[in-house]
Amino acid sequence: MASAGVSFVSVPRTELCGRVAVFLDVSGNRWDLLGPAVAGCLAPQQARRGCAQVACP
Template structure:
């Protein structure tokens, strides 16, 4: 069966994006290859995850206009955690801007945050099923 491997994520700058994802978000840098034409193949992935982001530097005015607004202001990405309090505290200390206080919903603990470009994400610890 097919599986989702990469999602293109528009960025202004490779280095600032790598620093954000590998710093406060704690992602791994999987690959950073110079393509020889002024572009790079940059892949970051949440630790222990399967799907990854391909950080693609915007190359024209149309793409630059969409950096930070790839989904029209909706939550676009869902970052799962096995310890909400730990990761919320680490991310907050790292300068991540949360747009709300943590909520505890039937489906889990969640808070919306923005990445360095203004895209919205959920930090989510799914509720565990009880026997």
């Protein structure tokens, strides 16, 4: 998408809901692109603690 001129706000990150990438449209509006979680990244103990971000290998 970056090669097509899409402007990303930050690098993709892993959160409890899955992979998240934030980008801007041509009007400057922010959009969240959500993808499935990577297997093994969502440890149950981290989910119970309410961690907003989970580090993955």
